[in-house]
Amino acid sequence: MNKPGIEREARRLQTEIYSRRERRYEFGVPGIPTLFDPRNVADHCGLSYDERPRLDTDYAGGGEAAGLWQRDWNTILVSTRFPYEVQRFTAAHEIGHYVLHPSVGSRTMHRERPVHGPHPNRPPIEREADYFAACLLMPRNAVIREFDQRFGTKRPLALTETVAYHLKLDLNAVFSAPRGSLLFAEGVARAQQFDRLRFPSLASFFCVSPTAMAIRLEELNLVTPYLPA
Structure with missing residues (x-):
């Protein structure tokens, strides 16, 4: 199917x-x-x-x-x-x-x-x-709603130095990650704060692992490690 x-x-x-x-x-x-x-x-x-x-x-x-x-x-x-x-x-x-x-x-x-x-x-x-x-x-509409409340409605959230800073990510690690890596998406899935907002992480909210949440974020085109063309 x-x-x-x-x-x-x-x-x-x-x-x-x-x-x-x-x-x-x-x-x-x-x-x-x-x-x-x-x-x-x-x-x-x-x-x-x-x-x-x-x-x-x-x-x-x-x-x-x-x-x-x-x-x-x-x-x-x-x-x-x-x-x-x-x-x-x-x-x-x-x-x-x-x-x-x-x-x-x-x-x-x-x-x-x-x-x-x-x-x-x-x-x-x-x-x-x-x-x-x-x-x-992780129902589609529920994930999008919770994502928007945390990270704003401009989608997908792309990896930039500013975004990495607000997510408290290791800049060297995320920017050197190979294509196909889930490192950035997992960072978003684990995040408990962004741009001065604090919240339960998406992974904890939906009671799933950060990896499962990261895969779902990519499936729904909510995050990308590259700037949209």
Whole structure:
């Protein structure tokens, strides 16, 4: 499935959950990160959600997994060996398999480990599940809104000496980073202040890793390490 189709599927689930928010939260509707937390989404989908201190894949030669989608049991399992933000992304990734790949593969599908940065050699269905997770946990409109509140509405935010100074970045490191590096985008994802404003970082607001947030910022064309032509 292409990216627009994957985003539509994530948006469909978000719309369903949002439309029922008043019934689920009678004492006040929480923010986006809680509303679309994988536990809530799994419950909405009728899936069981469980955590384990260790997960092993169940195929010959398999190793440890960060998460498992057990089709036979309609269950998502998540390893607690990884940081909380990774657990959330892993769970959303497994929900992505449930939504996008209902009949693909054997009785289980797994996420072996956190992926640090774009990984084009991963199987297509794994990249699709990763993109679904990004769309679910970091909805396009919510990310743009939070980005604008922190960094202004002139997009994309380009790397300049002034921007690097306000982000408290290492000038030598960011300006010497190779093309394709996430260093600048991760700096934006981690930033807790900009131009005299202080705020929770985008990564902490959406409860994702700085790397996952950086990839999403680039996907949405909100940051660029080069001045726009």
